[in-house]
Amino acid sequence: MPKIADARVIITCPGRNFVTLKIICDDGTTGVGDATLNGRELSVASYLTDHVIPCLIGRDAHRIEDIWQYLYKGAYWRRGPVTMSAIAAVDTALWDIKGKIAGLPVYQLLGGASRENVMVYGHANGTTIEDTIAVALDYQRQGYKAIRLQCGVPGMASTYGVSKDRYFYEPADADLPTENVWNTSKYLRIVPELFKAAREALGWDVHLLHDIHHRLTPIEAGRLGKDLEPYRPFWIEDATPAENQEAFRLIRQHTTTPLAVGEIFNSIHDCRELIQNQLIDYIRTTVVHAGGITHLRRIASLADLYQIRTGCHGATDLSPVCMAAALHFDLSVPNFGVQEYMRHTDETDAVFPHACTFEDGAMHPGDGPGLGVDIDEELAAGYEYKRAFLPVNRLEDGTMYNW
């Protein structure tokens, strides 16, 4: 029985901050878990170092479920992004250890492969519709079967999802929050034009996605969903803030455009009503922010009862450790939908050597034991933490809004 002998939190910043938990067993087996919470990294690092690791030492590393329950119920102050990201990191590292000791890739421990590989979607963005389409065509040439489209909005200095660099989008862009300005009516005019142009350029054999990023009211989201119906989006994401899960019923009443939500959820309770009332079509919860592989499986199982599929978040602020864990989950889960894949930089990939492969629009986590990813601690030590905040958003009259 492998006992947890030590654990440490590694904070590194190869172009952006990542927090990684490494657990070391008394037989030398190690496991890693992503604990990165964009803009709040140090909170999770402290939660792990000060409140979790002391409770792990001496425990049986095979007892993943018991340790999960201990950290969840034992916190008393349950749930929330910091707590659930910390629990996720422990859970992920323990699945890595279990796989290594069993000599099996983690997806085999989850019930084996339910498919040959994992369809992913890339991010095409540009300041204009033409720029965005040019990048989308490049993604299509690279073999992507699913592409997210985000473009600038005429009359607005910035908008979500449009990066300075065509391929790498990093929203945490300053030492204190950048202030963005938002105008819903200008946005609502441009998105249908973007999708019309995209269908004309890319055809109908590619899935097209869009992220609204929490910026519409339910009725505005219903209107945009209806306007996009002729262009058959694969999904519109984060259409409206989802604390009020019932709000999605209003969107549902106005459009058949599929709805995806959940990247900022951290437990099954954030999406239970959405799922049980079939108010969404894809659940975006991910390994690092929703309690790890163990809890993500529970969410996916509930979703499966209601014909809702997974669409895990996979932005660059989720480390290659999370990506690898997500791919093992995606390969096995029966109600898989799609996996987001924003490529990391070469710098980041060097710090996190991994076995994940991309081919013809799909990915595979590899067949090595465990997760097939690690952290090069020596390289990681060379990239010092650099405080970075996500932006905030205001309306043109200065009203604080949703970023």
Ligand SMILES: O=C(O)[C@@H](O)[C@@H](O)[C@H](O)[C@H](O)CO
């Ligand atoms: O769907 C997505 O990938 C976005 O919502 C993310 O880029 C999100 O803005 C970042 O992960 C926030 O850190």
Ligand SMILES: [Mg+2]
């Ligand atoms: Mg999103």
